[in-house]
Amino acid sequence: MLIWEWATATGIPQPAGGLIEVSVALDSGAAGKAYGDPAFIGQVHPGDRLLLNTTAVHLDLGTGGYHFIHMNAGNGRAKCEHAGGARSSEPIAGSGQGRHGGNRLDEKRGHIMKLRYTPLQHAVLAAEEAASPFHEVFSEKKSLAGMPVLIGELHSMLPIAAAWLVQRSALTVSYIMTDGSALPLALSRHAAELKRLGWIRQTITSGQAYGGDIETVNKFTSLLAARWVAGTDTAIIAMGPGMVGTETRLGHSGMEVGEWVNAVRALQGVPIVIPRLSAGDARERHRGISHHTLAALQVAAREKAIVPLPITGQTEWDARMAAQAQSIAKLHELRWIQAPSMQEIAAVLTDYPLPVTTMGRSAAEDPLFFQAVCCAAETVRLWLERADSPSSSD
Structure with missing residues (x-):
């Protein structure tokens, strides 16, 4: 079972770890809160139309009552490019810096897919792959x-x-x-x-x-x-x-x-x-x-x-x-x-x-x-x- 619902952003997004948290008004008339990943949905502004995955809340699962933003359609302007297009030249990766050689893992685009064979599959630079500065580590160690x-x-x-x-x-x-x-x-x-x-x-x-x-x-x-x-x-x-x-x-x-x-x-x-x-x-x-x-x-x-x-x-x-x-x-x-x-x-x-x-x-x-x-x-x-x-x- 997968439940989708449209909603409108009613508040200014707040940071929530690496995600954003935003108040929403669902088209059904209910009010709620939703998490979103800027890497997939871009920036959210009050009035933006959001497609939410509301399955967990409907099933009363342990998400704290939060929905999840799947797509930001903007305010009368398409923003679907954020669900992939905005990342076409940017891998989804962390901002940290490994000690082995001091290189950042997000300096180059990777070819290892995560969330494979789903609409949100995306490439990351895995530490093991040939383009990684740490590739040899996994052969040596x-x-x-x-x-x-x-x-x-x-x-x-x-x-x-x-x-x-x-x-x-x-x-x-x-x-x-x-x-x-x-x-x-x-x-x-x-x-x-x-x-x-x-x-x-x-x-x-x-x-x-x-x-x-x-x-x-x-x-x-x-x-x-x-x-x-x-x-x-x-x-x-x-x-x-x-x-x-x-x-x-x-x-x-x-x-x-x-x-x-x-x-x-x-x-x-x-x-x-x-x-x-x-x-x-x-x-x-x-x-x-x-x-x-x-x-x-x-x-x-x-x-x-x-x-x-x-x-x-x-x-x-x-x-x-x-x-x-x-x-x-x-x-x-x-x-x-x-x-x-x-x-x-x-x-x-x-x-x-x-x-x-x-x-x-x-x-x-x-x-x-x-x-x-x-x-x-x-x-x-x-x-x-x-x-x-x-x-x-x-």
Whole structure:
């Protein structure tokens, strides 16, 4: 099902990460808000006629009530050229600068298509392709050389993990956005803010995801790009905003966590999984260790991951998680870590200006979720600290 509706822009567009947000009046008489990507639709002015994709709002999905602008027909003047023509000489790419050679990936037009075989397919300059200044990297480098990689399911894990790493160490971090949910990086306010703060050095969009500082074709090359193009100490992997779930064991986009474990191990990296934990979710299947995490590590992951779990001191939750974790203990390495206090978590997020919630719940409402992310990030920090130690045998 695909629902299109015409609307008129009624307000002045406001920046929303890399997108714009504009108030609209639908021809049906309803008022609403819509996101648009200037790369596809150009500039929007009050009075412009907009073709909206309203499907998600009609289905009451988790888009925050926002429609998406497919085309800007202007105010009595055609602007359809913005849905491709305006990009005929400009690739859709990020504005970042890789450390390997210091060249920008958007200096030349690429030939790798993203959103392939859809009306919005567009060419990007992928880091791997021949026209890229980093092409040779992917012929020369075949390993992560032991780099630890954080693998999370939810986008809300990203700012917590990044904050913990950079506020408690001098580590450099890149973000790999998967194609498991939102595809445009521009939709992520967290990614934009973390880049502005310098807490993540480079953004990498993998597979069909697009708009990162570095564009890559698949999981394996995105990992190599983090290590050898971005040149960061570690990478955080997570899908963009939103996710897919069906209330079934395997029917959710979180299964990609296990796939990423396999990819990291295949490249001689160290996969450290951020388990999705909750004490505040009303849904039984997500309480303690989420069934998403358990299924991904039981079924999709064929290689060993490190899975840090917080010791909360709350007998009920510690016992529940210990029992749940038995189903993944045979293959994976469980590491029980003293949970950070809420004061410690608040301290690393003090300078972060955006609200950080999980399914609408704050740290005060669901501390276990935040503690799990911080424990995983701390595991990376300690791993790299040990690796840099003169006494380390690694």
